[in-house]
Amino acid sequence: MSRWRTGVPVGVLTAVVLGWFAAGPAPAGHTANGGGGKQFGIADVPGRATALYPGATGTRWIRLANAENFPIRVQTVTAVVGKPLDGAGRGVPACPSSSVRVDALATPVTVPGNGTADVALTTHMLPGAPDACRSVTFPLAYSGTAVKP
Template structure:
């Protein structure tokens, strides 16, 4: 029986046209599925966007987010699911902009499970897609991404 731990991370990571905001520490939390034995001793894995640059917000473009997954446990874990959901975009003053829904940006979920050794880390890439009908008023905004993932014991 596979025991699981769910690591959920929220990180403000931007997709901006020219500038990049100061990075913020992601808020990390986790929950364990009820009824699964042997999970309480596992620590949640961390999810950190380490891209260091913005995705160009031009209609129909694609970019890549580099994401570091870290295992603080003394056993192997396998991250079987990793996804990122765009939030409501904001301008440089962190104000919401009318007419720019979060759906203008999408991030393809990780499609291949990755093994992370004890106290180890792995870097994966996630593809960001910008809508073909991106309005001009949305091209210099920050789209926050909320990452979440699911892992099992290795």
């Protein structure tokens, strides 16, 4: 069984009704770990709106991409929440990044050879999040592991 990892700083999570903002559906980068150097991509799926506000739970759709000609089984995907930004791209010091949490991938996902799979991650804005966290954007950095079945 081969193992490899990917870590991709992509996409953003936002607390406005306009929802998620992403540059596009294509994977934005890859990293591999030893044992064959296999890779897979993780990117945001654009156009999926989510309204997060203090105490809310939502869904963040991501796309897993496999450039190999055989299927892979993605075992883990996690997201680290970055410092929030306002509409002009400036930091929002009154809103800590810890106000938002993204759950890890709930179950492993098989991605076909030369294919993609869209999956949902559950997002939470903590009930005690300050009002400054409304209408801001939270950048997400993804990482994950996969095996060749």
